[in-house]
Amino acid sequence: MTDFVTEQQIARRTSAAVDAAVGTGRDLGVTVTDARVLHDLFSVVVHLAPSPVVARIPTVLPHNADLDSLARRQRAELDVTRWLADQGTPVIPPSPLVPREPVRRDGLSMTFWQFVEEDRGKEPDYAANSEIVADLHAAMRAYPGRLSFLSAAEPQVIAESLTLFEKRPDLLGPADLDRARREWQVLEPLVRSRTAFEKAFPGVDLQPVHGDSPPANIFSGVDGDLYADFELVTLGPVEWDLAALGPDLESAYNRGAQRHGMRPLREDVLGFVNAVGMLRALTALALAPQLPVLLEYLNPAVDQWRTMPFAGGLAD
Template identity: 80%
Template sequence: MTDLLTPQDIARRTAAAADAAVAAGRDLGLTVTDAKVLYELFSVVVHLAPAPVVARIPTVLPSYADLDSLAHRQRAELDVAQWLADQGVPVIPPSPLVPAEPVRRDGFSMTFWRFVEEDRDRAPDYAANSAITADLHAALRTYPGRLSYLSAAEPRFITDALASLEQRPDLVEPADLDRARREWRVLEPLVRSRAAFEERFPGIDLQPVHGDSPPANIFPGVDGDLYSDFELITLGPVEWDLAALGPDLEAAYDRRALSKGMRPLDQDVLRFVNAVGMLRTIAALTLAPQLPALLEYLEPAIAQWRTAPFAGGLADLP
């Protein structure tokens, strides 16, 4: 495979994103003399020190994503995070020092957030994080913003990726691609159509959900845990936020949900969201040229998928 970015390529991309964030921050009136990259994977996250502001710049994206579509998603994220902060929900809010709008600079679209000191001595407690995801769902139920149904599933990404992977046997085995396509024919109608979902899963309410595994996106601040990273905020079943976490973390969520008068997770819906999540994993192989580390990261999940029921067993459900 010759089109994988090298470590040097990725370093240049990270530096370009950080430079764009520094320039944009200064244009907005921030004093930035000691910028530091805090994190990089699908996005580059930069502390614009000494300003108490963090810039997040998405850098690994599907081929069809452009600055307009990215900004649309970023506006929704900024809106929901600010709304939650206004309700007193513990969340990393947009920075109050700059307008809460995506900013374009040098081919990037970025957002600006309040800097929060991380408690680096505390290991993640995923059971506790799964439990307080029920608190987040309770808070999000009254979010007034308009959201699209299951946009976090990114159906275009899956469809386009399954088509392009036909030309990439170096990324996916033909048998895996064949199975993924057949599963998508079962699952796609339920992902694209709210009416189809509601017919298949009667009585399952839809509401605003985080969209990107909140138990893995709870930030350990020195003054307490904060919800973060609402890039995939969407309308969907609460099960979407617990996909692929397993029975122990599902049980932690259920205990908290029941204590708050909320319904427990539905096992059939969990099978559905887990199956869709696995197809997003297959689709993510198309991002490997931009982020080669994905290949090693995704392989264990793909190996597990090969032994799982077809389409999560959904084709056999009544």
């Protein structure tokens, strides 16, 4: 297949996102003279310097994504992080200098965040990060807003990506696609239905969770660590935030949970979230034509998935 974007096309995509962020920021009264790209993968993240405002513009999205559904997800993230910041939880908050709403421009939907200087010399400590995820869960339990059950699993994206792979064996081969489909038949009912999940895992409480591996999304600021990137915030079991991290980091989380009087992680739920998480990784291959570097990141995950128990051991 030859429909992968080129480096030049990626550069044009990034430039268009920067232009949209700068234009929107100026329209909202933000002084921008030296915009600087901080990050560019699934989203382009732009510091609207010299103002302490960062724009995040999602640019690599499933083919069926629309601006309305993206804005709903962005609005949930803004609401949750604003509430957490108001409670004193260390998060990167929405920028107070612009309206705390998603803003559309040039076919893009963007959000604005407070600029925080990064401590670039600090190496991530994933064990420590996993332990303080329990602090985040304890804080999030009281969040009063409504969140959808396991929306972070993106079941529609998984289903549609599996269909797409029929015509893209270069992304996922027939044997792997067959196994993925059979696994999804087992897992999908538990992802789409809170009732089915609670029947399968009685006694597992559900609560607001980060949704996207928070131990890997803790930002090292010069004044301390901050929880970040709540783009997939959802209602689910706490295990969702520890998917695929392994026994050592699970044990670190359990130490934090014990400190808060919260239950430890359950092995059966971990099996479920690990299986769903691996399917999400597989179906992210559908985005590789937009972001070719994903092949480098995800092909090792495919190799790992082939060695894992079928559907997390949930199949009869």
